[in-house]
Amino acid sequence: MATTVLASRGSREQPSGRDNVPGRSALRTTAGLLFTPILLSAVCLALFAYLGSRDLDDIERRSINAEVIGRSLVEHLRLVALSTVIVVVIAVPLGILLTRPGPRRLAPVFLALANIGQAVPSVGLLVLLAVTAGIGFSQAVVALVVYSLLPVLRNTMIGLQRVDRTLIDAGRGMGLTRTAVLFRVELPLAIPVMLAGIRVALIINVGTATLAVFTNAGGLGTLIETGIVLNRITILLTGSILAAVLALAVDWLAGLAERLLRPRGL
């Protein structure tokens, strides 16, 4: 899963995200922009053709139909959307708070805690919550939130810490209040790094949500699990391919949003 390495690439002080990587600039050209959706559509069509060419038995038909697939997809998207929104709502203000004078002293503690938290496997966190707090949608959301909080928190902090001191001083010198400097100087400059962190959290959530099936919260993992348990390659492939396509599509959309939301001039 695209988890830990996306969140901790480079040295400890490096922000998460793939845009620092040479070669991830493929989105810059029109051809590069269209490559991913064309490829993903082709994969979906191939899957559709493969399923159409097979004579599905009763068991397979119970999983491979528009209703079940649609429901799994919606469950998956709900898990991802809700947990990502909660992560942003918690991590961005917390990250801002932890870079202000005063609470700033606590920042290393939070970062160290978050780094250790990374060593905990996502499935372990899900199961731990399931065993202690019961199974279901909300428990899965909690696990997803806890697991994907780190990249957003860390990137918010690093993005703000990287803002040139002289720019902040200039803002203060112009007579802006601390709050005005935060909203008009620091945050706009930090946004690219923060967006990269949110993108990583999104991908982590799409990946971890496939495991939500183990705690009865549905999602595309349901198809994969059914395929393994019932030993039906068709169901297994449908779930796996759709989950992979979904993750890549979300990553592509997030990359696009990252470019569009970036303040001009940066």
Next chain:
Amino acid sequence: MSFASYLAQRWQHILVLVAQHAEVVAIAVSIATVVGVGLGVAVHGRPLANRLALAATGTVLTIPSFALFGLLIPLVGLGTAPTVTALALYAIFPILRNTITGLESVPASVADAAIGMGLSRTRRLLTVRLPLAWPVVITGIRLATIMVVAIAAIAASVAGPGLGQLIFHGLAHTGGVNALNDTLAGVIGVALLALALDLLFTVLFRLTTSRGIRD
């Protein structure tokens, strides 16, 4: 049963699982190191190949691990084979990226001097460029290892070996006396193994970095 008495009773079983876990991680990372470093050396100085290799391995990293395990089952079956294959596939990206970054960070003047000394391409790679790039490369291997230790816990869902078995056993027996103990032992075991490997890499870093560039 308290966690302490659970550990006292099951420690042998847990240690076997830790060893299995470490073993699949070690095999997967070794394969990924050969592929990643080899690929990194091969694409060095070729911008297009460079970009393609990073994009392809980065794409693999985006695929959810449960889905990748699922995709591998029709090809290699259940158990250790899909586990090692998936983990190796995930581990390639950080190693490849760091190999490329490391090779790029070798100063041009040093590379020129090596040419001037009459060293062959292979000798330049083995005695100058790789040793200078090594600190960055081994950092990539370390990151890959830590990442893969956590992902390996999911392998139990495809009947793979390791500490994930404890986690899934706990899940299957939710409400049972040892459900929480099993899960906790699995989760803590994975986290401790990751920390232990992190420490091991600190030692390996010192031992394998050329003396001239150690700080």
